[in-house]
Amino acid sequence: MNKKILVFTDLDGTLLDHYTYQTNDAQEMMDRLKQSDIAIIPNSSKTLPEIELIRQQLSFHSPFITENGAAIYIPIDYFEKQPEDTVLSGPYWVKSFSHNSEHWQSLLKQHAQDFKPYYQGFSEMSVEELMALTDLSHENASMAKQRQFSEPLHWRGDEQAQTKFITCMEAQGARVLQGGRFLHISGHCDKGQAQQWLSEQYAQYAAKSTSQNTFIEPQEQIITIALGDGKNDIAMLEQATFAVQVKSPVHDFPSLNRQSNIYQSRQYGPAGWAESLHEILSSTLIC
Numbered sequence: 001m002n003k004k005i006l007v008f009t010d011l012d013g014t015l016l017d018h019y020t021y022q023t024n025d026a027q028e029m030m031d032r033l034k035q036s037d038i039a040i041i042p043n044s045s046k047t048l049p050e051i052e053l054i055r056q057q058l059s060f061h062s063p064f065i066t067e068n069g070a071a072i073y074i075p076i077d078y079f080e081k082q083p084e085d086t087v088l089s090g091p092y093w094v095k096s097f098s099h100n101s102e103h104w105q106s107l108l109k110q111h112a113q114d115f116k117p118y119y120q121g122f123s124e125m126s127v128e129e130l131m132a133l134t135d136l137s138h139e140n141a142s143m144a145k146q147r148q149f150s151e152p153l154h155w156r157g158d159e160q161a162q163t164k165f166i167t168c169m170e171a172q173g174a175r176v177l178q179g180g181r182f183l184h185i186s187g188h189c190d191k192g193q194a195q196q197w198l199s200e201q202y203a204q205y206a207a208k209s210t211s212q213n214t215f216i217e218p219q220e221q222i223i224t225i226a227l228g229d230g231k232n233d234i235a236m237l238e239q240a241t242f243a244v245q246v247k248s249p250v251h252d253f254p255s256l257n258r259q260s261n262i263y264q265s266r267q268y269g270p271a272g273w274a275e276s277l278h279e280i281l282s283s284t285l286i287c
Contacts, residue, residue, distance in 0.1 A: 003221045004202060007033060007277070008065075008195050008236055010228035011044040011054065013180045014246045017269040018229075019135070023058065026270035029277050030058065041065065041198070043191045043226070043236055045152070045179045048073065049143040068177050068184050068232050069194035070098040070149030074201070083201050097194060098149040098187030105151050107172050108185065115165045118157030119183070122147055125154070134181065150186035152179070177232040180250070184232065191228075192235030199224055225280060227273055230254065237262075244276040 009015045015023055023030070033040055039062040042051050048071075051064050063074040073092040074083065086093040105123055122130070122145055130141040133154060155162055162183070166176045169185060177184045203222045226233070226240035229248040237243035237256055244263045245253045253264055263279060265272025 003223050005036075005038045005223045005225065005281075006041060006199060006202060007038055008041045008043045008191075008224060008226045008240065009273070010191075010230070010233050010236075010246075011042055011046055011051075013229040013248050013250075013269060014227055014233075015042075015270055015273055016054075018180070018249055021136075021140075023270050025267075026274045029274035032281075033277075034059075039063075039202075041195075043069070043195055043228075045150075045177075045182075045184055045232060047143060047146045048148065049146055050140065053140075053143065063198060065191065065194045065198065067098075067147065067150045068179070068186060069189045069191040069235070070186050071096040072194050072198050074198075079201060083204075095194075095197065096149065097189035101147040101149055101151055104174060104185045107169070107174060108151065111172050112165065112168060115157070115161065115168070118161050118165065119153040119155050121154075122152045122182075150184050152182040152184050154181075155183050178230065179232045180230045180248075190235035191226075191233060192237075192239035195224065195226065195236045196239050225277065227276065229269075242280050244273075244280070246272040246276070 015026055030040065040060055041062050042054065042064040044051060044066065045068045046066060048066050051066055055064065063072060063078060065072050072095040076091055076093060082093050086095045105121065108121065127138060127141045127145065130136065130144060131138060134141065136144060169176050174185050175188050199222050224240040225242045225244065226236040227244040227246055228237055229246040231254045234254055234256065237245065238258055242261045243256065243258060244265065247265045247268045249268050256262060263276045265276045267275050
């Protein structure tokens with residue numbers, strides 16, 4: 001039986017260098033994956049326009065997941081037919097798992113005023129303020145502010161206040177995820193849930209190969225490799241066949257519950273991304 005391999009990847013701090021946002025050290029591996037018809041699927045806290053730009057720059061043609069699992073964007077006709085529970089939006093079939101960003105902004109205003117001295121939301125920041133926090137360009141910071149399903153926060157309080165804040169927001173039906181730089185307020189969705197749903201579509205439908213124009217049989221076995229560096233990546237790392245924790249220059253590896261098929265890179269960011277994929281793809285478990 002043939003095996004269909006899917007690579008789900010976080011972006012910031014994983015495929016993109018934490019400081020420079022460059023992917024140079026991963027280029028050779030990305031080329032290898034494309035030549036082998038292995039889909040590279042961004043699974044990120046980033047927004048739709050941010051990921052669209054990255055996909056264009058890196059010549060990715062696969063589906064992608066935005067805002068920590070809040071929505072999946074599938075290019076029209078990528079699968080043989082439109083998956084159920086998706087809507088047509090521009091050039092994509094879209095599956096969403098969360099309320100819109102205005103809903104979470106409203107909850108913060110109604111229920112988190114006691115914590116207001118400790119955080120600043122993306123919707124409240126100017127582009128220049130976000131640039132200063134992230135070293136993003138003006139164009140990229142503008143795209144990062146275009147949230148559809150979540151409200152990231154720059155947390156300025158201590159851990160005790162953060163714990164109380166998270167309890168408060170969870171009582172209102174929100175989910176709070178710690179990303180590489182920000183706290184993300186959204187619905188009960190995560191990268192793992194979105195990854196599982198999309199993996200099931202690959203298994204259920206025949207997918208078109210962008211490089212060879214062939215069809216993938218639905219009965220093929222799906223193998224998922226997930227790569228991430230932060231706490232908001234835990235759900236997708238737990239769900240995947242193989243979990244890769246990419247070494248971060250700013251924090252330790254988050255703890256995982258799983259006991260097998262875990263890889264921790266020795267190198268940082270995109271170099272660690274490529275290092276770990278080389279190790280997995282060269283193993284007898286895959287090939």
